[in-house]
Amino acid sequence: MNLYMIKKILILFVGFNSIPVFSNDLLGNQLFSPISESRRALQNNNREIEQLSDKGQTERLIKNKEEKKLIAENILPDSSMCLEISNVFLQGITLLDNDDLDRITALPTQCITTKDLNTLARELTQIYINKGYITSRIEFIQSNDQGELGVQVIEGFIEGIKGSDHKVNPYFIFPGFVNKPLRLQDLDQGLDQANRLQSNQVTLDILPGKYKGGSIIILNNKYSSPWSAIASIDNYGQENTGKWLSRATFSVDSPLGISDFISLNASTTLEPYSNKYSRAYNLFYSLPYGDFTFSSFYSYSEYLIKQPLQNTIITLSGETQQYGIKSDYLYYRDQNDLLTISGQLANKQVKNFLLDSLLFVSSPELTVLELSLNHSHIFSTSVLSSNLSIERGLSIFGFDDKRNIIDNEFSKLKLSFNYSYSFSVFDSIYQSNNQLFAQYSPNVLPGIEWLSLTDRSAVRGFSNTSISGDNGWYLRNTLSHYYFINSAVIQPRLGIDVGQVYPHGESQGNSTVIGMSTGISLNYKKIMFDMDISHGKVVSGLVSKNEPITALFNVTYKI
Numbered sequence: 001m002n003l004y005m006i007k008k009i010l011i012l013f014v015g016f017n018s019i020p021v022f023s024n025d026l027l028g029n030q031l032f033s034p035i036s037e038s039r040r041a042l043q044n045n046n047r048e049i050e051q052l053s054d055k056g057q058t059e060r061l062i063k064n065k066e067e068k069k070l071i072a073e074n075i076l077p078d079s080s081m082c083l084e085i086s087n088v089f090l091q092g093i094t095l096l097d098n099d100d101l102d103r104i105t106a107l108p109t110q111c112i113t114t115k116d117l118n119t120l121a122r123e124l125t126q127i128y129i130n131k132g133y134i135t136s137r138i139e140f141i142q143s144n145d146q147g148e149l150g151v152q153v154i155e156g157f158i159e160g161i162k163g164s165d166h167k168v169n170p171y172f173i174f175p176g177f178v179n180k181p182l183r184l185q186d187l188d189q190g191l192d193q194a195n196r197l198q199s200n201q202v203t204l205d206i207l208p209g210k211y212k213g214g215s216i217i218i219l220n221n222k223y224s225s226p227w228s229a230i231a232s233i234d235n236y237g238q239e240n241t242g243k244w245l246s247r248a249t250f251s252v253d254s255p256l257g258i259s260d261f262i263s264l265n266a267s268t269t270l271e272p273y274s275n276k277y278s279r280a281y282n283l284f285y286s287l288p289y290g291d292f293t294f295s296s297f298y299s300y301s302e303y304l305i306k307q308p309l310q311n312t313i314i315t316l317s318g319e320t321q322q323y324g325i326k327s328d329y330l331y332y333r334d335q336n337d338l339l340t341i342s343g344q345l346a347n348k349q350v351k352n353f354l355l356d357s358l359l360f361v362s363s364p365e366l367t368v369l370e371l372s373l374n375h376s377h378i379f380s381t382s383v384l385s386s387n388l389s390i391e392r393g394l395s396i397f398g399f400d401d402k403r404n405i406i407d408n409e410f411s412k413l414k415l416s417f418n419y420s421y422s423f424s425v426f427d428s429i430y431q432s433n434n435q436l437f438a439q440y441s442p443n444v445l446p447g448i449e450w451l452s453l454t455d456r457s458a459v460r461g462f463s464n465t466s467i468s469g470d471n472g473w474y475l476r477n478t479l480s481h482y483y484f485i486n487s488a489v490i491q492p493r494l495g496i497d498v499g500q501v502y503p504h505g506e507s508q509g510n511s512t513v514i515g516m517s518t519g520i521s522l523n524y525k526k527i528m529f530d531m532d533i534s535h536g537k538v539v540s541g542l543v544s545k546n547e548p549i550t551a552l553f554n555v556t557y558k559i
Helices: 003-016 034-054 057-065 098-102 114-130 184-195
Strands: 021-023 087-091 137-141 148-154 157-162 202-208 214-221 227-234 245-253 261-269 276-289 292-308 313-333 337-354 365-378 382-394 411-425 428-440 465-469 471-481 483-485 488-502 511-524 527-540 550-558
Touching (some): 034 276, 034 313, 087 114, 465 527
Parallel strands (some): 157 214
Antiparallel strands (some): 365 382, 382 411, 471 488
């Protein structure tokens, strides 16, 4: 290959990787975008991290909500006979404030009856129950010299925790709970931390302790094998690196005996490696500690492609690494709500090569700090989850800024809503899911931080066109219905999506796309099959290429 041809190719790829909205078709071939491949690898890994971090906490909250609500009962037999008392005095209250006590119905100034005392005790007990202190109770004690009846509050506390095993470590899921007030929300959080491990089915019993107000927590665990493995085959890959992929996931529950979790995921294309391939590896580890969950992660991906041009073939290759730490803190929970605050620090390293020469424009190295707030609310027939996060690119650890053509000190705001609800039509239950995601940055972002509008997780129906930008949003809507046939669960679905991207400082580059899809999933014991047929269309923007109908398949087997 002569020097002139090499210069043309380099100019082509530098320009190509600088365009925020583009089509992958050029000169009759599918032109490969290194920065898009790197962004795709990082976003796939981030989805893995989010799924492993959540591990069904909202679903467990729904299950807990279905349990019977506790109601305070009368202590004394109701009577309208006046008692020989002038008033009452309260003692033993440390967990309530004045606002709580102001909600109690005032006693009559004349003729206090047992009915009035029952109302007082019932309302006071219910306030404790509503706050989660379900073992607190009321006792009436002897009147004082002023003729005031004593109301003694015995605030329940945890006297001890029993029933732990190798996979349920109370020092990590119930840290510092002994001799502290027994609060239902704290017990629920501990159960969530234990049951986030797929091999656990932990329940608890509350038994009376030796001391007044004390309770013994008995943990019961119907556990299964601590390890699990999943293998799958799908055609979610890219044409340039190989459509068909094989994936494998291996995870172990509580490997260190501290209710921790570790997972290893690997994927590779099924094409012959001599011409093209794409491989990815992800390692995830998490450790609970009461309301906190600490996690760390590492991912590595690589690709090789031999790109045909008019008169020659060029070789492109690249690798992407990401490692980081994350902390999730459960700030608030009750019967209907979960509020979590999260912080994450991640380092992202991208290297793309053309003819063994590093492409600086598509090889950034970034350190990103992300702070996020996640809230889930359970309605009677629906669930609303929302997430607000702020990301900040940092220049720390002495990384070489010369590799970054675009400033790595940026700010990015992300907002997402997910609303799922059920409704009935002719005695059949349907499920609707609506997901809105938006991203905004006042800065020009590195390419790996763009929003990929035509990614499979965003607007469905695109396989040949890649549209992305600094700012944008998309809305995914899916309607599904469940059929239960013996041991099989069949779920057909319909979907329609829409989205837009706004490249920074380029209003003429705005693009709008829509996508429609239909699919079906089948779950039978350990086997899951999923098929999705979709079609996308670019409504407006720089790209007007027609997309073919896309058919995606996935077969998964859980060992």
